[in-house]
Amino acid sequence: MKFRDSIASARATLRYGKMRSVLTMLGIVIGIASVIVLMSIGKSAQDLIINQVQGLGSNLIIVVPGGSGNGRFQSPAQAQGIVVQSLTQQDITNLSRDPSIAAVAAEIHGQATASYGDNSEVVTYSGVTANFFDVMHTYTVQKGYPFTNADVQAYNHVVVLGASLAQTLFGNADPIGRTMYLKGQAFRVVGVLTPKGTGMFGINEDNLAIIPVSVAQKQILGVNYFSDFVIEANPTYTISFAQSRVEKILEQDHGITNPAQDDFTIETQQDVLNILGSITSVLTLFLTAIASISLLVGGIGIMNIMLVSVIERTREIGLRKAVGATNGDILQQFLIESVLVTVMGGIIGIAFGALVVTAVYFGVRAFSSLAWTFAFPPSAVVIAVVVSSVTGIVFGIYPARQAARKSPIDALRYE
Amino acid sequence: MIDVRDLAKDYIDDGGVTSALRGISFAIDKGDFVSIIGPSGSGKSTLLQILSFLDRPTGGSYTFLGKSIDDMTDAELAHVRNKEMGFVFQAFNLLSRLTVYENVEIPLIYSDVPIGGRKKLIEDAVAAVGLAEKLYVEAGKLSGGQKQRIAIARALVNDPGVVFADEPTGNLDSTSGAQVMEILDDLNRRGRTVILVTHETYTAEFANRIIALRDGQIERDSPVKSPRRSKDQFFK
Numbered sequence: 001m002k003f004r005d006s007i008a009s010a011r012a013t014l015r016y017g018k019m020r021s022v023l024t025m026l027g028i029v030i031g032i033a034s035v036i037v038l039m040s041i042g043k044s045a046q047d048l049i050i051n052q053v054q055g056l057g058s059n060l061i062i063v064v065p066g067g068s069g070n071g072r073f074q075s076p077a078q079a080q081g082i083v084v085q086s087l088t089q090q091d092i093t094n095l096s097r098d099p100s101i102a103a104v105a106a107e108i109h110g111q112a113t114a115s116y117g118d119n120s121e122v123v124t125y126s127g128v129t130a131n132f133f134d135v136m137h138t139y140t141v142q143k144g145y146p147f148t149n150a151d152v153q154a155y156n157h158v159v160v161l162g163a164s165l166a167q168t169l170f171g172n173a174d175p176i177g178r179t180m181y182l183k184g185q186a187f188r189v190v191g192v193l194t195p196k197g198t199g200m201f202g203i204n205e206d207n208l209a210i211i212p213v214s215v216a217q218k219q220i221l222g223v224n225y226f227s228d229f230v231i232e233a234n235p236t237y238t239i240s241f242a243q244s245r246v247e248k249i250l251e252q253d254h255g256i257t258n259p260a261q262d263d264f265t266i267e268t269q270q271d272v273l274n275i276l277g278s279i280t281s282v283l284t285l286f287l288t289a290i291a292s293i294s295l296l297v298g299g300i301g302i303m304n305i306m307l308v309s310v311i312e313r314t315r316e317i318g319l320r321k322a323v324g325a326t327n328g329d330i331l332q333q334f335l336i337e338s339v340l341v342t343v344m345g346g347i348i349g350i351a352f353g354a355l356v357v358t359a360v361y362f363g364v365r366a367f368s369s370l371a372w373t374f375a376f377p378p379s380a381v382v383i384a385v386v387v388s389s390v391t392g393i394v395f396g397i398y399p400a401r402q403a404a405r406k407s408p409i410d411a412l413r414y415e
Numbered sequence: 416m417i418d419v420r421d422l423a424k425d426y427i428d429d430g431g432v433t434s435a436l437r438g439i440s441f442a443i444d445k446g447d448f449v450s451i452i453g454p455s456g457s458g459k460s461t462l463l464q465i466l467s468f469l470d471r472p473t474g475g476s477y478t479f480l481g482k483s484i485d486d487m488t489d490a491e492l493a494h495v496r497n498k499e500m501g502f503v504f505q506a507f508n509l510l511s512r513l514t515v516y517e518n519v520e521i522p523l524i525y526s527d528v529p530i531g532g533r534k535k536l537i538e539d540a541v542a543a544v545g546l547a548e549k550l551y552v553e554a555g556k557l558s559g560g561q562k563q564r565i566a567i568a569r570a571l572v573n574d575p576g577v578v579f580a581d582e583p584t585g586n587l588d589s590t591s592g593a594q595v596m597e598i599l600d601d602l603n604r605r606g607r608t609v610i611l612v613t614h615e616t617y618t619a620e621f622a623n624r625i626i627a628l629r630d631g632q633i634e635r636d637s638p639v640k641s642p643r644r645s646k647d648q649f650f651k
Binding site for chain 2: 326
């Protein structure tokens with residue numbers, strides 16, 4: 001039997017039972033569309049996160065307190081809610097002396113109620129060194145000015161507000177020069193940040209207040225340590241060299257001889273990208289695996305329908321064998337029918353998935369400030385076509401074998 | 416063309432061995448028209464199935480065109496069925512969802528006839544049974560007599576040497592039955608071997624030889640002195 005004859009026969013059968021064919025296909029359409037949509041959205045989310053991290057600057061080294069055992073997938077102590085006080089002013093002084101390091105910005109974080117008049121909001125505040133605004137390129141002051149080192153040294157109660165916090169507290173009024181309260185202490189607003197939008201994992205990065213680190217440490221929190229350092233490497237040195245220097249200096253400062261016992265964790269942008277890439281890849285894989293369950297269900301539906309079809313067409317099988325069809329011919333005919341159903345379902349699923357992905361793209365763009373990108377990975381299309389064909393073969397082979405094994409006499413007698 | 420010697424067919428079931436055929440011996444030459452008759456359960460359908468390669472005997476020998484069935488694989492049997500044998504069934508066995516053209520094409524699908532060379536063969540076969548105008552009609556929309564004539568066209572399309580007809584008039588009214596028998600008679604006159612299974616004596620007498628079976632054995636194997644030759648004689 002020629003392949004073209006098998007295709008023609010399969011098409012005739014599918015055409016004859018249109019409704020049945022469509023319903024059988026539906027399982028595959030949904031399965032393939034789900035896989036396409038989740039792979040595409042996963043890719044868009046990954047791109048979004050990676051773009052945001054890359055926006056921080058590739059020459060930055062982040063130091064957080066607490067060791068990570070040098071294991072790449074163990075979270076530092078801070079991420080587990082453990083307060084480690086290992087990062088100090090002495091560290092900043094020593095790090096700043098090293099030629100491979102251009103600048104060391106330090107931060108300490110806390111939560112407090114910010115208020116102005118009748119308006120109030122619980123916010124995360126950051127106490128930062130004045131060079132923070134130079135080092136962190138993503139924090140730009142849109143209105144007013146960032147506070148200076150003199151403000152930090154003098155314990156001046158000045159604050160730079162995130163865009164949405166400024167809106168919450170002051171509405172349409174100009175906040176610059178006005179006095180607001182943070183944890184009951186008066187602060188003069190000196191600047192408002194450029195809106196950043198929703199950041200990674202849905203955190204609103206505009207709902208924050210930035211104050212001098214000296215005020216945060218001594219007058220609000222009453223501590224000497226820092227939550228993290230953001231270190232800018234000297235561009236004449238490689239980032240990995242600067243990273244090794246930071247590690248060496250901090251180990252010396254902290255009297256650590258065994259690197260496995262480091263009480264700090266160093267992360268470069270690449271480390272963060274790698275970790276985030278792993279997380280999003282695993283998430284995408286996980287979601288795709290869930291979507292694949294619908295493909296499995298669709299495949300079982302195809303097997304079911306094909307088995308019914310084999311029984312219904314028993315006499316046809318008998319006739320075809322009587323006039324010369326071999327077992328292989330019958331196997332091929334039924335297998336091509338099931339593959340045709342799944343491949344057609346796959347193609348419709350890809351088209352449907354593309355529609356959904358496009359709708360999500362425009363929806364996210366219209367209703368959120370996320371820098372969502374349109375991602376429709378070609379690999380998803382290839383995977384969808386391959387998976388739908390394989391589904392047709394896997395779930396079609398059993399019914400096709402049942403058909404091929406029928407004795408022509410019994411088949412012709414079947415009523 | 417066909418030579419069977421001491422042919423037997425036993426079925427093994429829960430009750431033991433059932434003998435459907437035993438000690439069957441005869442030869443059929445090219446161009447013969449043979450009717451196999453017998454009452455229900457006499458083994459005539461089983462014999463036809465073996466002669467047409469749809470089943471294998473459990474004893475004896477069967478040689479078709481000089482080759483023993485025992486020496487042939489299932490795929491080879493399928494090939495011989497396709498090239499050398501045509502089938503006409505009592506129940507027509509047309510695929511009602513397909514057109515006449517597509518039904519008659521089925522044996523060609525399993526042969527080595529190229530796709531481009533099929534149309535003329537199909538048109539000729541359908542014209543030979545007088546239904547050229549029905550070529551693109553769905554088989555399900557034909558009358559019983561028309562269906563059987565299309566089934567004959569399907570049996571002829573590969574130009575087989577022998578046509579097996581199993582109760583071809585069993586589901587037809589007498590007029591349609593007569594038309595079908597006339598076509599089979601015509602086929603035989605043009606040189607094809609026709610082997611007919613029937614329980615109707617008057618249908619059997621279209622053949623020039625009748626093999627009568629009873630209880631799985633040949634009861635009688637005799638020539639027909641004056642075979643019926645036209646549809647007018649069909650009604651007598």
